[in-house]
Amino acid sequence: xxxxxxxxxxxxxxxxxxxxxxxxxxxxxxxxxxxxxxxxxxxxxxxxxxxxxxxxxxxxxxxxxxxxxxxxxxxxxxxxxxxxxxxxxxxxxxxxxxxxxxxxxxxxxxxxxxxxxxxxxxxxxxxxxxxxxxxxxxxxxxxxxxxxxxxxxxxxxxxxxxxxxxxxxxxxxxxxxxxxxxxxxxxxxxxxxxxxxxxxxxxxxxxxxxxxxxxxxxxxxxxxxxxxxxxxxxxxxxxxxxxxxxxxxxxxxxxxxxxxxxxxxxxxxxxxxxxxxxxxxxxxxxxxxxxxxxxxxxxxxxxxxxxxxxxxxxxxxxxxxxxxxxxxxxxxxxxxxxxxxxxxxxxxxxxxxxxxxxxxxxxxxxxxxxxxxxxxxxxx
Amino acid sequence: xxxxxxxxxxxxxxxxxxxxxxxxxxxxxxxxxxxxxxxxxxxxxxxxxxxxxxxxxxxxxxxxxxxxxxxxxxxxxxxxxxxxxxxxxxxxxxxxxxxxxxxxxxxxxxxxxxxxxxxxxxxxxxxxxxxxxxxxxxxxxxxxxxxxxxxxxxxxxxxxxxxxxxxxxxxxxxxx
Amino acid sequence: xxxxxxxxxxxxxxxxxxxxxxxxxxxxxxxxxxxxxxxxxxxxxxxxxxxxxxxxxxxxxxxxxxxxxxxxxxxxxxxxxxxxxxxxxxxxxxxxxxxxxxxxxxxxxxxxxxxxxxxxxxxxxxxxxxxxxxxxxxxxxxxxxxxxxxxxxxxxxxxxxxxxxxxxxxxxxxxxxxxxxxxxxxxxxxxxxxxxxxxxxxxxxxxxxxxxxxxxxxxxxxxxxxxxxxxxxxxxxxxxxxxxxxxxxxxxxxxxxxxxxxxxxxxxxxxxxxxxxxxxxxxxxxxxxxxxxxxxxxxxxxxxxxxxxxxxxxxxxxxxxxxxxxxxxxxxxxxxxxxxxxxxxxxxxxxxxxxxxxxxxxxxxxxxxxxxxxxxxxxxxxxxxxxxxxxxxxxxxxxxxxxxxxxxxxxxxxx
Ligand SMILES: [Zn+2]
Numbered sequence: 001x002x003x004x005x006x007x008x009x010x011x012x013x014x015x016x017x018x019x020x021x022x023x024x025x026x027x028x029x030x031x032x033x034x035x036x037x038x039x040x041x042x043x044x045x046x047x048x049x050x051x052x053x054x055x056x057x058x059x060x061x062x063x064x065x066x067x068x069x070x071x072x073x074x075x076x077x078x079x080x081x082x083x084x085x086x087x088x089x090x091x092x093x094x095x096x097x098x099x100x101x102x103x104x105x106x107x108x109x110x111x112x113x114x115x116x117x118x119x120x121x122x123x124x125x126x127x128x129x130x131x132x133x134x135x136x137x138x139x140x141x142x143x144x145x146x147x148x149x150x151x152x153x154x155x156x157x158x159x160x161x162x163x164x165x166x167x168x169x170x171x172x173x174x175x176x177x178x179x180x181x182x183x184x185x186x187x188x189x190x191x192x193x194x195x196x197x198x199x200x201x202x203x204x205x206x207x208x209x210x211x212x213x214x215x216x217x218x219x220x221x222x223x224x225x226x227x228x229x230x231x232x233x234x235x236x237x238x239x240x241x242x243x244x245x246x247x248x249x250x251x252x253x254x255x256x257x258x259x260x261x262x263x264x265x266x267x268x269x270x271x272x273x274x275x276x277x278x279x280x281x282x283x284x285x286x287x288x289x290x291x292x293x294x295x296x297x298x299x300x301x302x303x304x305x306x307x308x309x310x311x312x313x314x315x316x317x318x319x320x321x322x323x324x325x326x327x328x329x330x331x332x333x334x335x336x337x338x339x340x341x342x343x344x345x346x347x348x349x350x351x352x353x354x355x356x357x358x359x360x361x362x363x364x365x366x367x368x369x370x371x372x373x374x375x376x377x378x379x380x
Numbered sequence: 381x382x383x384x385x386x387x388x389x390x391x392x393x394x395x396x397x398x399x400x401x402x403x404x405x406x407x408x409x410x411x412x413x414x415x416x417x418x419x420x421x422x423x424x425x426x427x428x429x430x431x432x433x434x435x436x437x438x439x440x441x442x443x444x445x446x447x448x449x450x451x452x453x454x455x456x457x458x459x460x461x462x463x464x465x466x467x468x469x470x471x472x473x474x475x476x477x478x479x480x481x482x483x484x485x486x487x488x489x490x491x492x493x494x495x496x497x498x499x500x501x502x503x504x505x506x507x508x509x510x511x512x513x514x515x516x517x518x519x520x521x522x523x524x525x526x527x528x529x530x531x532x533x534x535x536x537x538x539x540x541x542x543x544x545x546x547x548x549x550x551x552x553x554x555x556x
Numbered sequence: 557x558x559x560x561x562x563x564x565x566x567x568x569x570x571x572x573x574x575x576x577x578x579x580x581x582x583x584x585x586x587x588x589x590x591x592x593x594x595x596x597x598x599x600x601x602x603x604x605x606x607x608x609x610x611x612x613x614x615x616x617x618x619x620x621x622x623x624x625x626x627x628x629x630x631x632x633x634x635x636x637x638x639x640x641x642x643x644x645x646x647x648x649x650x651x652x653x654x655x656x657x658x659x660x661x662x663x664x665x666x667x668x669x670x671x672x673x674x675x676x677x678x679x680x681x682x683x684x685x686x687x688x689x690x691x692x693x694x695x696x697x698x699x700x701x702x703x704x705x706x707x708x709x710x711x712x713x714x715x716x717x718x719x720x721x722x723x724x725x726x727x728x729x730x731x732x733x734x735x736x737x738x739x740x741x742x743x744x745x746x747x748x749x750x751x752x753x754x755x756x757x758x759x760x761x762x763x764x765x766x767x768x769x770x771x772x773x774x775x776x777x778x779x780x781x782x783x784x785x786x787x788x789x790x791x792x793x794x795x796x797x798x799x800x801x802x803x804x805x806x807x808x809x810x811x812x813x814x815x816x817x818x819x820x821x822x823x824x825x826x827x828x829x830x831x832x833x834x835x836x837x838x839x840x841x842x843x844x845x846x847x848x849x850x851x852x853x854x855x856x857x858x859x860x861x862x863x864x865x866x867x868x869x870x871x872x873x874x875x876x877x878x879x880x881x882x883x884x885x886x887x888x889x890x891x892x893x894x895x896x897x898x899x900x901x902x903x904x905x906x907x908x909x910x911x912x913x914x915x916x917x918x919x920x921x922x923x924x925x926x927x928x929x930x931x932x933x934x935x936x937x938x939x940x941x942x943x944x945x946x947x948x949x950x951x952x953x954x955x956x957x958x959x960x961x962x963x964x965x966x967x968x969x970x971x
Pocket of ligand 1: 439
């Protein structure tokens with residue numbers, strides 16, 4: 001596939017209960033992204049939004065966001081998945097040759113609704129919803145337990161991931177304040193409230209308020225807009241079966257297939273050597289391990305042994321990841337923005353040295369049923 | 381899943397399991413707490429209390445928004461100039477709702493209008509004087525705001541719109 | 557840069573007000589089966605990716621494709637979900653088009669699926685939710701709920717359409733009979749379409765005018781039903797399409813331009829759409845589509861049109877706004893039979909949305925029927941040969957619009 005440039009981006013500061021309305025937040029992100037590229041409203045020919053009717057409590061959740069979301073008289077559409085999937089649609093529109101600049105924004109306000117209750121409506125209405133025992137949290141419990149048992153990994157090793165991400169988040173000024181903790185210990189994580197054993201509160205990516213936006217342009221156009229674009233050189237997405245019993249929960253089939261597709265597109269043979277950093281949407285701490293194994297960044301079962309600190313072998317989630325703040329429909333998009341920041345050398349305080357190629361991912365569904373992976377490259 | 385299994389499973393579901401059960405469920409509205417920032421509405425509400433109408437004008441495209449809004453979708457900038465509006469306007473469109481009276485059970489005809497205020501570029505939803513016969517409503521009908529006796533700085537300060545009989549008098553009102 | 561896209565097949569489930577014999581997944585599988593039956597050489601392995609969507613608030617299920625993956629044949633395949641309210645189907649079709657044309661490695665053939673089983677949920681709750689937040693704000697600003705209720709009782713889809721109808725009737729000076737004529741044509745056409753919902757082969761104008769008003773000027777007999785149904789359309793590349801069917805239908809133009817929300821703007825701020833029947837968004841949409849497809853004279857070059865019109869006034873309005881007829885002349889064309897099955901420019905020979913409205917699926921059914929008319933496989937096939945056709949969708953608060961221009965000749969702009 002042809003490479004596509006990220007020419008501008010903006011993310012609002014994440015809050016657990018923001019003191020402003022939905023439209024103001026969307027406007028701030030969209031205007032910020034357009035300003036960051038030095039463009040005008042009329043340059044936007046297509047606008048893709050990402051919201052969810054249930055998360056917003058609004059049927060047709062893109063109906064009232066046309067004006068604030070930069071969609072007025074533009075070729076507009078909405079992807080109802082993760083923000084990273086919306087970027088995919090924006091990317092397709094650029095690759096089609098029909099559009100020269102596409103605006104993508106996504107996000108939601110989790111303070112307006114009980115996030116995990118809304119996610120109950122994603123379960124099978126016949127078998128699982130009536131009993132309500134199977135939901136995104138208990139499913140994560142199943143998966144974490146299965147992983148721990150299979151590879152004989154201790155729960156402390158998973159807690160370490162949460163510790164690392166929360167420490168990283170403390171260096172990211174846009175991360176959620178509640179998630180920023182430079183002095184957190186493994187004990188703190190394990191002693192926090194139990195959500196669904198073995199998942200504890202601090203291993204969960206806390207839903208919050210936030211919107212992010214980015215601008216995509218084809219190669220030629222991108223170089224006109226900025227001297228220093230970040231290139232999307234590969235993308236892959238995939239959905240596996242829903243039923244947890246049909247899946248091997250100790251790995252992520254959809255991530256593996258999505259990764260294959262993305263690596264093929266970007267011409268990456270050995271991800272272990274070629275990838276300099278990864279930004280994953282890990283809704284739960286253990287997902288980071290499973291994703292890095294699925295993408296071949298580390299051998300199967302060795303995920304917890306990888307040094308993924310900011311100065312480690314392959315830094316994972318130097319921004320704090322989703323554990324550093326998880327605005328529904330925006331998290332995957334923020335991962336792409338954070339990876340782009342690293343490649344541009346703009347990640348003040350949590351910059352990875354010599355970052356040239358990065359992975360960013362997004363997901364939806366229980367145990368990350370549907371995954372999307374991007375390969376990003378910096379420089380010209 | 382192979383093609384055969386897939387096809388088979390479809391047939392299986394359709395032929396072997398004819399009966400489908402209904403599962404109860406609901407979408408609770410009460411759980412949502414919508415958030416709105418009303419900073420840009422405060423000057424407007426304050427003026428309503430003084431029986432004055434104001435709109436917000438976008439410097440980019442000169443569109444006057446009434447009621448005020450904080451972003452102009454055309455330019456994607458914040459409108460920032462307050463302008464005074466007249467109390468007069470026109471019916472830009474209307475529909476007649478058929479509502480059941482909760483007490484008598486009678487079907488009542490209620491004309492609902494979209495009012496286009498003179499000096500504004502947007503239309504807003506409003507109601508006519510209940511004494512106006514709905515058969516008299518037409519597009520372009522001149523109307524005038526009818527104020528509540530004691531305005532409180534809320535949307536009900538303009539109680540309803542009166543039919544305007546003599547519009548010559550209103551033309552003397554000062555312009556913005 | 558972009559590949560030529562073709563439609564090789566389209567399928568429908570049976571539509572009815574209550575398909576209580578199936579659940580959503582089974583309903584979808586009906587449409588998928590019908591779609592693949594029409595393209596016998598295509599099997600599930602040939603489908604590389606999926607584009608799906610529905611209106612989730614109406615069914616009480618969020619992201620249903622998660623648990624429906626296996627019924628659609630989407631296990632371990634790329635899948636993208638697009639939902640935009642009433643235009644969902646159209647947006648899903650356009651997403652299918654873009655997935656093929658983008659040329660991502662390994663993705664050539666894409667199945668677009670749109671569905672709705674309204675009988676599973678509470679449609680009125682779903683609709684109330686469209687503006688629930690804005691209404692709460694109105695209430696906070698001093699309007700009592702009683703007042704809000706009265707103002708917006710004409711405010712659900714039927715309400716905004718009523719405002720639009722008043723405007724349109726004012727401009728064209730038509731009477732209710734003209735609206736009823738459109739309904740009669742649609743419901744009679746529906747009687748000849750196997751999957752349609754409201755089939756009324758003997759409906760007359762008098763019968764339509766005999767029903768009470770739901771919201772002036774619209775009567776009960778004029779508005780669309782609420783249906784359960786699904787639709788699937790198979791998109792692929794130009795090269796592969798030739799092996800999959802006899803007459804591939806090439807997608808030459810797509811667009812979905814959004815305008816401001818009508819009646820009640822965001823944050824309850826009114827609307828700059830002073831005349832809801834002006835439809836600048838739809839005009840821009842068609843302009844972009846025709847430009848992409850290289851159509852300079854839509855009136856002459858288009859042989860068949862499927863427009864999204866739950867209400868008869870909209871059908872008249874759309875055919876004008878999309879450039880098929882001069883402004884204000886559409887009612888005359890319906891009177892003279894130009895738009896009938898054997899007319900010069902047949903419109904909505906499937907019965908249209910006016911006869912069948914499974915909300916999320918409706919806007920995909922439009923291009924699907926138009927494509928089948930070009931292939932000569934539609935169930936109420938027009939007698940003349942159709943070379944170029946359009947499928948249109950409408951939704952949101954009168955502000956969203958989708959459109960797809962299809963032809964039996966590829967547009968050679970990519971070369
Ligand atoms: Zn402006």
